[in-house]
Amino acid sequence: MAHGPAKGITRWLYTTNHKDIGSMYLWFSFAMFFLGGIFALVIRAELFQPGLQIVEPNFFNQMTTMHGLIMVFGAVMPAFVGLANWMIPMMVGAPDMALPRMNNWSFWILPFAFMMLVSTLFMEGGAPNFGWTFYAPLSTTYAPPSVTFFIFAVHIMGASSIMGAINIIATILNMRAPGMTLMKMPLFVWTWLITAYLLIAVMPVLAGVVTMMLMDIHFGTSFFDAAGGGDPVLFQHVFWFFGHPEVYIMILPAFGIVSAIIPTFARKPLFGYSSMVYATASIAFLSFIVWAHHMFTVGMPIAGELFFMYATMLIAVPTGVKVFNWVATMFRGAMTFETPMLFAVAFVILFTIGGFSGLMLAIAPADFQYHDTYFVVAHFHYVLVPGAIFSITAAVYYWLPKWCGHMYNETMGKAHFWLAFIGLNLTFFPMHFAGLAGMPRRIPDYHMMFADWNMLSSMGAFLFGGAQVLFLYIVVSTILKGKKATAEVWENPEGLEWTVPSPAPYHTFSTPPEVK
Amino acid sequence: MNRLLPENPVAALSIKLGVWAVGMFVFALWIMPPMYDAFCEITGLNGKTGDRYEVTSAEVDTSRTIKVQFVATNNQGMPWEFAPEVRTVEVHPGEQTRVNFEAFNPTEQKMVGQAIPSLVPYKASSYFHKTECFCFDQQHLEAGEGAELPMFFIVDRDLPQQIHTITLSYTLFDVTDRFEDGEDNVASVTQ
Numbered sequence: 001m002a003h004g005p006a007k008g009i010t011r012w013l014y015t016t017n018h019k020d021i022g023s024m025y026l027w028f029s030f031a032m033f034f035l036g037g038i039f040a041l042v043i044r045a046e047l048f049q050p051g052l053q054i055v056e057p058n059f060f061n062q063m064t065t066m067h068g069l070i071m072v073f074g075a076v077m078p079a080f081v082g083l084a085n086w087m088i089p090m091m092v093g094a095p096d097m098a099l100p101r102m103n104n105w106s107f108w109i110l111p112f113a114f115m116m117l118v119s120t121l122f123m124e125g126g127a128p129n130f131g132w133t134f135y136a137p138l139s140t141t142y143a144p145p146s147v148t149f150f151i152f153a154v155h156i157m158g159a160s161s162i163m164g165a166i167n168i169i170a171t172i173l174n175m176r177a178p179g180m181t182l183m184k185m186p187l188f189v190w191t192w193l194i195t196a197y198l199l200i201a202v203m204p205v206l207a208g209v210v211t212m213m214l215m216d217i218h219f220g221t222s223f224f225d226a227a228g229g230g231d232p233v234l235f236q237h238v239f240w241f242f243g244h245p246e247v248y249i250m251i252l253p254a255f256g257i258v259s260a261i262i263p264t265f266a267r268k269p270l271f272g273y274s275s276m277v278y279a280t281a282s283i284a285f286l287s288f289i290v291w292a293h294h295m296f297t298v299g300m301p302i303a304g305e306l307f308f309m310y311a312t313m314l315i316a317v318p319t320g321v322k323v324f325n326w327v328a329t330m331f332r333g334a335m336t337f338e339t340p341m342l343f344a345v346a347f348v349i350l351f352t353i354g355g356f357s358g359l360m361l362a363i364a365p366a367d368f369q370y371h372d373t374y375f376v377v378a379h380f381h382y383v384l385v386p387g388a389i390f391s392i393t394a395a396v397y398y399w400l401p402k403w404c405g406h407m408y409n410e411t412m413g414k415a416h417f418w419l420a421f422i423g424l425n426l427t428f429f430p431m432h433f434a435g436l437a438g439m440p441r442r443i444p445d446y447h448m449m450f451a452d453w454n455m456l457s458s459m460g461a462f463l464f465g466g467a468q469v470l471f472l473y474i475v476v477s478t479i480l481k482g483k484k485a486t487a488e489v490w491e492n493p494e495g496l497e498w499t500v501p502s503p504a505p506y507h508t509f510s511t512p513p514e515v516k
Numbered sequence: 517m518n519r520l521l522p523e524n525p526v527a528a529l530s531i532k533l534g535v536w537a538v539g540m541f542v543f544a545l546w547i548m549p550p551m552y553d554a555f556c557e558i559t560g561l562n563g564k565t566g567d568r569y570e571v572t573s574a575e576v577d578t579s580r581t582i583k584v585q586f587v588a589t590n591n592q593g594m595p596w597e598f599a600p601e602v603r604t605v606e607v608h609p610g611e612q613t614r615v616n617f618e619a620f621n622p623t624e625q626k627m628v629g630q631a632i633p634s635l636v637p638y639k640a641s642s643y644f645h646k647t648e649c650f651c652f653d654q655q656h657l658e659a660g661e662g663a664e665l666p667m668f669f670i671v672d673r674d675l676p677q678q679i680h681t682i683t684l685s686y687t688l689f690d691v692t693d694r695f696e697d698g699e700d701n702v703a704s705v706t707q
Contacts (some may be wrong), residue, residue, distance in 0.1 A: 006690070040624055084559060098526045099526065099530060162537050166530050166533045166534060166537075169529065169533055170526050170530050170533070171527050173529060174525050174529060175526075176524050200533055200536055200540070201538050201540055204540035204541035204544060205540055205541075205543070205548075206546025207541055208540075208541050208542070208543075208545040208548075209544060220694065223549055226591075226632045226687065226689065227591070227689030227690075227691050228630075228694065229632075231553075233706075234548075234552050237548075237552060238544060238548055238549075241544075241548070242544075281596050292685070299638075300561075301561065301638065301639075303560065321649060351569070370630075481692050
């Protein structure tokens with residue numbers, strides 16, 4: 001392996017190495033995580049007390065919109081793609097991704113997409129202010145002029161995701177080491193394979209819906225304009241046909257990460273491997289037939305309400321299979337609680353809470369009460385923050401020693417965990433109560449009766465934000481001056497990635513490993 | 517198909533996946549909206565009422581009386597005065613009835629309006645037929661001009677038994693920008 005990384009900035013601009021691209025994805029998503037986090041703190045600062053103190057209502061709306069868009073498309077999705085880039089070739093024993101040049105391209109168009117999106121904040125009329133779900137006609141007839149930049153930014157993000165997904169499927173299906181049959185693949189690879197198929201199926205639908213908006217705004221069509229024979233409800237159907245699979249795109253890879261971490265620290269093989277695979281596939285299939293549970297209140301026939309209600313509740317079955325499998329893996333295991341395990345266990349507990357509030361929302365008649373309240377905000381933050389963010393954090397602690405060859409400081413890692421855990425629950429748990437009491441989402445001001453819960457939420461949010469600054473410090477200090485890590489890092493972890501030295505050499509598995 | 521694909525399995529798979537992605541885009545943009553419209557028309561979902569109806573039979577079912585209510589609303593920013601002449605009529609299924617709506621343009625410029633119907637209960641949508649309606653076309657009103665807008669309808673004799681009241685709502689949209697030149701060139705606008 002004489003061939004090492006190139007020197008200087010061109011190493012990063014021209015690289016086709018999956019580890020370099022993986023690192024760039026991860027750093028990019030980390031940066032976006034902080035930017036989206038700052039937007040969230042603006043929201044929470046304004047909501048600290050009733051009344052308007054800090055920002056104008058229109059700017060508040062821009063903040064909720066940009067927070068959602070940046071976190072979904074800038075932080076969570078690129079972080080998972082970064083992990084896929086780093087880990088999938090090493091996990092299946094491949095020398096690199098199947099399409100390395102396209103890999104470079106799918107990363108490098110992302111910063112431009114987000115520069116374009118963020119630049120709308122400085123434009124005449126301000127950034128998009130119609131919520132991350134950009135319902136028409138708010139996002140068409142009543143949108144600020146910057147909406148066109150938003151549309152093109154979404155197009156570029158979509159192109160990046162589709163290319164990334166094609167690359168991942170091609171790698172998994174064509175580049176596995178001899179003997180690595182599909183049912184021997186680590187679950188992270190399995191969940192990503194299914195996620196990639198979801199991406200290819202729905203990112204074009206997102207591109208389609210923003211294209212329809214573009215045509216309505218600039219070319220005189222009326223897809224969503226009732227005056228011209230269109231229908232704004234069509235927007236919601238098309239959007240959520242993308243949007244529901246999208247939320248599973250943000251959680252399935254997390255299932256894979258947790259399924260890698262829990263067996264290592266419970267010192268037992270994963271319970272029910274094949275049921276995990278089938279459960280993941282079932283969840284992916286169901287995600288295509290439940291979209292209208294986001295729109296129970298638009299006026300659906302009772303048959304529609306019932307269908308989407310039961311189909312949604314059905315998702316609890318495969319998800320329950322997974323949760324029970326994780327619990328069974330831990331049952332009577334010789335458990336230790338290093339930082340990755342703490343985050344993984346918190347994932348299982350808190351994601352389950354988020355799942356239960358999801359079941360409550362799935363009850364169509366009850367949803368009329370919960371719809372567009374803070375209960376919904378609490379629900380999806382309980383699945384996304386402990387779901388996606390905690391699993392990504394767990395993955396970073398788990399594999400960082402492999403990536404950089406240094407061990408993080410366990411005490412600091414645990415401190416990060418407890419600050420984040422307390423901050424998260426303090427932020428989002430009170431939102432359940434505010435929501436059940438009737439506080440609507442996406443408002444800069446609220447009734448006095450919600451003041452206490454909101455004050456707690458805001459304090460929790462700043463604690464959670466501070467915990468992430470500590471996380472940044474831990475990652476940087478580990479890379480710069482952490483203790484040397486061994487090749488195995490943990491005690492008998494499973495997987496090919498632990499058979500290569502730490503840090504993983506620039507090129508791994510140039511000759512395929514043997515898989516028993 | 518297989519002869520079209522390259523030998524290299526990675527390239528072949530990538531092309532297939534790329535074709536799938538393009539296919540989903542086409543599906544979202546050109547297949548989903550017409551499918552949605554067709555679905556709404558068949559089920560009457562969203563209270564979408566059908567196009568011009570050709571009378572097939574003149575039989576009137578005098579054993580039932582249906583109350584039909586009319587609602588007229590202006591979309592945001594539409595300055596016209598717009599209202600039905602009567603709020604409620606009682607009709608027998610099968611009988612053709614005329615109801616006039618009145619529109620008046622109080623502004624100082626020529627404007628174009630388009631009325632969009634919506635009907636509840638949605639199950640009645642496919643049993644409510646319009647033989648003639650101002651909502652099939654745009655309305656052009658000069659500054660200060662008023663007009664009487666006729667609508668002829670028939671409630672189908674097959675209207676489900678449990679329905680006794682039908683509410684028809686019109687929302688009036690300002691479409692002056694769209695039809696500034698005054699042409700009625702929009703076959704795409706139905707209802």
